[in-house]
Amino acid sequence: MYYVAKVNADMCAEYKCNTCTLYCPEANTLMFDKVGNTSWVDEDRCKGCALCVYVCTDMLSRNCITMEMVHGKEE
């Protein structure tokens, strides 16, 4: 079990800001869905650094991303 980022899609869709996707250090992990106008996280690739939380919460004060615990399949 470990932490990964989770985007609140409803809150995120209000802003369409796209900023967090640029600051994520992982490639193709925090992506943007043009149809739903929201960012989304590929949980298999997220290393849990919480940099996107810093961007969304501290820099932009939008609070759309939280860190949540995920569990492996065998657990």
Added chain:
Amino acid sequence: MGTNIYKINPEFRDIMPKEIIDLEENATWSATTDKRGIKELPETKELLEEHSLCAGCPEAAALRYVLAALPKPEDTVIVNSTGCTSLMFPHIALHTVHSLFGNQNAVATGIKRVLDWRFPEIEKDVVVLAGDGATVDIGLDYTLQSFFRQENITTICFDNEVYANTGGQESGATPKGQVFKMAPTGKKFEKVRMWELAVTSGCHYSMNMTASAPKAVAKAVREAIFVARYLGPTFLNIYTPCILEIGLNANEGLREMKEQDKERFAAFKFVSPEAEELLAKLKEEGRL
């Protein structure tokens, strides 16, 4: 080279991993789009794949911007040197060459000259990507000599101000007084101002910046590559702190870079008059 090397044999298509198929279908190349840039990052396949750097490493973020800003990735050769940067290169879908520690600019010189001779009709870019240890300490001679010779290569230094990969020894780029695990007495002399040395040594384009603004990094990389292609050597010094060595949490790298934007890495930009003319012309043509 060219994008043909990324085409998958139809016979093997069904057993290929999704990432390889994505590279063919969703990655952007100069042949498929007029103007690559970081605005494509959130939707397209990136040229970097699941790298092995630490969680929250600013260097990895900077590499994403560099790769997204390359004007012609399929005709670009990246030369790198020993350090954390070299850990990422096996994960990049481009031609990369790993040189000996410090030799990167000498190796890049040879590659660029042979490419110009072998493919005179195609514009090929050679980009050097190395850390501050390779650029400022061990490879200072080779780096400066390549500037003196006016080689058409872009040198990008990911400056984390320490030999981070080997546990924290001080480098020439370490600021005065800084203490690290393997340098307990603190640095005795000032940080080497490599971006100013680059100007004195004949670079046409020299910048000192942090990786805190993705668009600024991408713009600088693009301009530096175009100036190197048509005029002569260019140099970018980008601050990408090692969060482990300076004792920060994984999510604090960006804040550290933003703080240094006003201090040690206050914006420095030098563009020679010829380069300014060239950039204005490229902008008019819509290539920048």
